[in-house]
Amino acid sequence: MKTTPSSGSLTCIGTGITLAGQITTLSKDYLEQAEMVFGILPDKLSEDWVKSITPSYKSLQYLYGEGKSRRQTYQEMKDVVCQAVRDGNKVVLALYGHPGIFACVGHFAIETLRSEGYPAQMLPGVSADACLYADLGIDPGTTGCQAYEATQFLFSGVPLNTSAYTILWQIGLAGEHTLKTFKTTQKNLHAAVRVLNKWYPLEHEMILYEAPFIPVHHPRIDKFKLKDLPIMDLTSISTLVIPPLTGLKLDQESLNEFGLNISDFG
Numbered sequence: 684m685k686t687t688p689s690s691g692s693l694t695c696i697g698t699g700i701t702l703a704g705q706i707t708t709l710s711k712d713y714l715e716q717a718e719m720v721f722g723i724l725p726d727k728l729s730e731d732w733v734k735s736i737t738p739s740y741k742s743l744q745y746l747y748g749e750g751k752s753r754r755q756t757y758q759e760m761k762d763v764v765c766q767a768v769r770d771g772n773k774v775v776l777a778l779y780g781h782p783g784i785f786a787c788v789g790h791f792a793i794e795t796l797r798s799e800g801y802p803a804q805m806l807p808g809v810s811a812d813a814c815l816y817a818d819l820g821i822d823p824g825t826t827g828c829q830a831y832e833a834t835q836f837l838f839s840g841v842p843l844n845t846s847a848y849t850i851l852w853q854i855g856l857a858g859e860h861t862l863k864t865f866k867t868t869q870k871n872l873h874a875a876v877r878v879l880n881k882w883y884p885l886e887h888e889m890i891l892y893e894a895p896f897i898p899v900h901h902p903r904i905d906k907f908k909l910k911d912l913p914i915m916d917l918t919s920i921s922t923l924v925i926p927p928l929t930g931l932k933l934d935q936e937s938l939n940e941f942g943l944n945i946s947d948f949g
């Protein structure tokens with residue numbers, strides 16, 4: 684017979700990228716009312732700010748370790764959060780940005796807890812790409828936009844759609860397959876240039892973007908050519924934005940399906 688779960692629950696919230704200003708009102712309410720709060724936040728300032736809202740805040744950063752597989756770290760983080768829920772607590776897991784974008788611990792914990800009969804939910808937050816669209820003045824609706832985790836893309840051989848924007852997350856870890864270290868290498872970056880050069884000329888201009896964590900700071904917006912990727916200073920928060928080579932074009936074969944002609948568009 685299935686045992687009845689305790690009264691525990693989980694809500695995963697995002698604190699946004701820029702400190703204090705990008706958390707939603709609803710997420711802040713959950714923080715204030717939580718019995719236990721765990722977090723994976725980018726720096727001490729963000730942690731101190733969450734602690735000022737909820738003294739029960741506990742960082743999960745201690746589970747990371749140089750030489751330790753991040754896969755194991757994420758499992759351990761999930762286990763800590765799930766156990767607190769099983770113990771009957773109303774738990775909040777606070778992650779920076781959006782809690783479910785390029786962030787697996789919340790997804791893992793929700794899946795496990797729901798399978799055990801506990802209420803578990805995720806609330807949306809302001810992610811790095813939301814900031815990017817604002818700071819770079821990009822509307823992904825103009826040409827379309829594709830996004831990949833950099834290493835997964837580089838290892839996959841999937842074709843890129845060069846008529847759309849491309850966003851490569853975690854470019855600072857490009858080609859880092861061991862999941863045990865927090866930096867890429869020059870060798871990996873030269874390999875990344877060769878892969879991207881299948882789709883873009885070496886002179887194609889791209890952008891390294893970093894949204895500020897502190898409201899008075901400015902975003903990093905560094906424009907450079909593909910061939911210069913290996914000499915760029917990449918950090919753990921760098922995101923690579925590749926503007927399209929061409930915009931979207933009308934395709935007569937597709938228009939035929941709608942009984943339309945290119946000339947109908949003037």
Ligand SMILES: C[S@@+](CC[C@H](N)C(=O)[O-])C[C@H]1O[C@@H](n2cnc3c(N)ncnc32)[C@H](O)[C@@H]1O
Pocket residue numbers: 700778779780781782783784785786809810811812851852853854855892893894895896919920921922923
């Ligand atoms: C583990 S993911 C976390 C993403 C986060 N959950 C979000 O919603 O933005 C880390 C990657 O997100 C991107 N990122 C994180 N912080 C950023 C920032 N301040 N500016 C630009 N990109 C950022 C980078 O690509 C970085 O390697």
